[in-house]
Amino acid sequence: MTCTLENHRAELETLLSPVFASLDSEKLLADSPEANGRILSEDLYALLPIPAFTNSQMDGYAARSADLATATPQSPVTLPLGFTAAAGDRQITLAEGTASPVMTGAMIPLGADTVIPIEESSSGAFPDLVRAGRGTPSGNAEFTAPSEPGRFIRPAGVDLEAGALVAQAGTRLTPTMIAALVSSGLREVPVRRALKVAVCTTGDELSDDQPSQGQIPDSNSPMLTAWLRQYQVKVRTLQLPDDPKRFALTIDALQEQVDLILTVGGISAGAYEVVRQALAPLGGAFHHVAIQPGGPQGFAQLPQAAVLCFPGNPVSALLSAELFLAPLLRKLNALPDPVPQHYPLAADANSPEHKHQVRRAVIRDGQVAILDPGSHLVHDLARADALVHIPVGVSQLAAGQSIETWSMNV
Missing domain, CATH: 2.40.340.10 (MoeA, C-terminal, domain IV)
Structure with missing residues (x-):
């Protein structure tokens, strides 16, 4: 029986959609290596605002805008220095009529409403600075222009407020989304469990060691394993001989351990087609798709796992994966289709x-x-x-x- 590429794709979508929908949830640390590329299984809401506190956008001086209202080049305003606010310090209070040196990312001192970049001060450089608890500040800073309220200040929550939606279920974790989750206080996140796939290569001719006469290296196992892992798939591999009974026993045991079994080889019209011989009695469907290469294709639904059956030549095996499995895995992983x-x-x-x-x-x-x-x-x-x-x-x-x-x- 021959079918079109489109019809076979539709058959496999019908087969695999319930498998993908049944994947349960697990929790991962957002900053763990396994998180990148995974799919959120729940809506997530911010525990912290972004930014977490009101902070300085520049290295400069935190001051009250009212204290600088009259500053001009001809009549500069000079303010004594207060304690310095550095990134990581607790919030300090700006004494009235003073200016506090403030570093990028530091908390804005209580009472300050503007930041003047260091380059805009008359000296253009900081004098000796003193942080809270480490001495007594001295010196002055001179300013030659007003600085309006809110200038170079990043308010807490301006990017995202606490309690706001960070990401919806089904969102793919990219490096930037991981940064947003961690910044909003979400360290452990629920993600959809990775698809478990067993790649079963078949044939008495395959060898893992130095092939003897009539044997060849099994290149399909490492090729398809590497290919599957780009889609966040957990892969295990097995190499099986042309023995239908042993193959059937192995597949029966595998279906309790994985979501999908991918067989390679053994589905053509030859005399020793182990996959066809073992799965056809269990309801497996095998037909010829009107494509080249990769015409022989098959699939089966076992009680606990789905089975995809690809031809054994390496080119046919990889192109079968690209044509029939990749579109479904991209959809599962919220990945865009390639643009020709x-x-x-x-x-x-x-x-x-x-x-x-x-x-x-x-x-x-x-x-x-x-x-x-x-x-x-x-x-x-x-x-x-x-x-x-x-x-x-x-x-x-x-x-x-x-x-x-x-x-x-x-």
Whole structure:
């Protein structure tokens, strides 16, 4: 049975939507390495205002604007110095008729309503300064212009008031959102549990060690593991031989430990297609999708986990993930869909008219060069930096023709 790319995508969305919706919540420290990219599971409200207190935007002098109202270059106002307010100090009180040196980020002294940058004082530099409890201030500061109320003062809560909504459930934690959460006093945050996936590669030909005659390294496991982790997925890998009974027993045990089982290989029309042999009796669906490469596809719904079945050639496996799983994982992780770019073709290309062909490509000197379509060409896959989709019904593309490309391996 053959189906279209769009129909198979719809089938997998129907399969995986309940799995994604059932992911429960866990708590993480907002500043932990695991927090970046995770999805909030609850609305979060600020415990602290941002800024947490009224503070100075500049290094300068905190004063009362009324004391400077008459200042001019011809008739400057001189004020004796009070204690210095430095970042991290407790709030001090501005004595009447004085000016307190204040540093950027320090609490505005009680009674002050304006800040004059140090550059605007007559001297342009601070004299010897004294912080509260460390001696007695001395010296003066001279000012040649008024300074209006509120000048260079950042009021508490001007960015966000205590009790205000910081982020809604479903928000993706970016580095800047993590900063907002921590700044608002939220250290431990509820996030949706990470999706648990088991990647099961199949085939007697696979080897983890030095391959013997007739064997090959298992490149699919590390490739798909790295690919999945960019979507905040917790991955475990298993390598299984072409033994349907052992495969079925392993899958039965796995479904209690993960949300999704991703099998690689064993679904074509050959004699030893272990995945098809094990899952078809359990209701697994296998068909040919009108794409190239990656035509053989399958899926199954087990009692406790969903199963996606990809073909075994590395190119086909990765492109299956990009075509069918990536759109769903982007939606799960509140990530935007990629934006295609247009480039002219460097050379003529052809494609099977009745298949949606996905070709790897490299972009050089403002042109896109399409690579060989072979599904076994792992090195070509590694050097590709773009995908080109050639839709059903198109058999020929001419050099110089503009075509859409999607970034990959970036």
